[in-house]
Amino acid sequence: MTPGGTADMAEGSTLEQWLDSQCDAQEGARALSATLAILADGVRRLSAMIRQGDLIERPAVNATLRSVLENQAARVFRASAEAAPVAHLASADDTDVVTLDDAAPLALAIDPLDASNGLDGNVPTGTIFSIYPKAADPLASFLRPGREQWAAGYAMYGGRTLLVLTLGRGTAVFTLDPATDTFILTDGALTTPEDASAFAINAANYRHWEPPVRAYIDDCVEGTDGPRDKEFKMRWVGSLVAETHRILTQGGIFLYPRDNRPEHERGTLRRVFGAMPIALITEQAGGGATDGDHRLLDTVPASLHARAPLVFGSRKKVERVKRYHDDPDFNIAGAPLFGVRGLFRG
Structure with missing residues (x-):
């Protein structure tokens, strides 16, 4: 099943409005939309923590910024996966696939905090994820051709927080509005230039x-x-x-x-x-x-x-x-x- 809907959205639309336009009423599409919305909420939460930088509360005096934020990222997106219609969760931080809800239709692969070794230097970091329809076997949900992904995306935590998504019909960019804590569509059809050197x-x-x-x-x-x-x-x-x-x-x-x-x-x-x-x-x-x-x-x-x-x-x-x-x-x-x-x- 490929999520239905091809409506174009005007820049300035919210992420929720965009998801409504892209996903039809089929069960798999509704689950996909719900999961992406929940992941976006996790991105908001982690972004707020990263913005605190060295001011973030630490569980121990000698805890590094990197270790604190890695642990927080893992917790945030584990909670996101548990709140979403996700059957199988694969995290870059864990050895094996975890089964959350075998009745749910989706499988989520996620790297909660990519490039965390750059946090002390204030280098942009990110979260990378992809969503598949679940397979009968938890591991088989992820050991499959990449073209079978239903959706993929990344968040970038830098001078601004961005969420970049594809549902297999183009790539869209959303910017987190700090005034409203809402993701706003800022590029509905991201296109990579061909002539750069x-x-x-x-x-x-x-x-x-x-x-x-x-x-x-x-x-x-x-x-x-x-x-x-x-x-x-x-x-x-x-x-x-x-x-x-x-x-x-x-x-x-x-x-x-x-x-x-x-x-x-x-x-x-x-x-x-x-x-x-x-x-x-x-x-x-x-x-x-x-x-x-x-x-x-x-x-x-x-x-x-x-x-x-x-x-x-x-x-x-x-x-x-x-x-x-x-x-x-x-x-x-x-x-x-x-x-x-x-x-x-x-």
């Missing part, structure tokens, strides 16, 4: 990357002196939600590839809790997402906490990275040009 990658791992990734980045860094004949800019925040929002609104490409470091050979980001929801949101904003070999939404996680390479952003740029992996003409070993050029090579 920025890329985001952790260049400190350059020596560990596979040849196609090195070749792609080398070509970008060469700028007008290289085969791309174009200047590029590199950005890196270290927060998946912050990187995602910049890419979706300003264009460009994000790469977190697999590499040859121990435990990173199959990627670093978690497929269920990060890669799958970001891939759906990105595609619905007109972009693309791949693991380097396949469209991410066509892949199936091997386990609940399986890792994945993640490349997403402007569609043509993602397709180009895929070509570097697929086409021998783009392979560093098969093209001597790449063997002698590249500003990252000592």
Whole structure:
């Protein structure tokens, strides 16, 4: 069942009004709408805590801001899931799937507080989630192709609190109005620009990357002196939600590839809790997402906490990275040009 309703909403509408316009009267759609509204309330609550920063009450004198907010985020969204029509809950913080209400129709995967290691530096953090129709087996609710997600979204806690959602028919952005504590629609059809010249990658791992990734980045860094004949800019925040929002609104490409470091050979980001929801949101904003070999939404996680390479952003740029992996003409070993050029090579 795909939630019905395709009504366009004017900017300035509330989240509740938007959900009413997007979800029809079928049981699954009503459950989806209710769950998203409850999650949004959790985002409001966590946003208020994050805004307190070092002023937040701590259970112990030596408790770090990070540990306090991680625990609060876990509690907030566990309570949200329990209040929603959710049968199966998978949290990035927990080892196994939890069954909450076996009679409920939905399954929720959530990373309660992504990039919490940046809290002390006041770096934007976020909550990432996706919703599936439940399967008969709790684990099977999440070990399935990403294209089977009914909805995905992220909240970004920064200079303003944003909620970005897709129900599979475009991507919408809501801004939390601090005066009314209400999410207001500020972009009903987020579209990723194609012509941006920025890329985001952790260049400190350059020596560990596979040849196609090195070749792609080398070509970008060469700028007008290289085969791309174009200047590029590199950005890196270290927060998946912050990187995602910049890419979706300003264009460009994000790469977190697999590499040859121990435990990173199959990627670093978690497929269920990060890669799958970001891939759906990105595609619905007109972009693309791949693991380097396949469209991410066509892949199936091997386990609940399986890792994945993640490349997403402007569609043509993602397709180009895929070509570097697929086409021998783009392979560093098969093209001597790449063997002698590249500003990252000592």
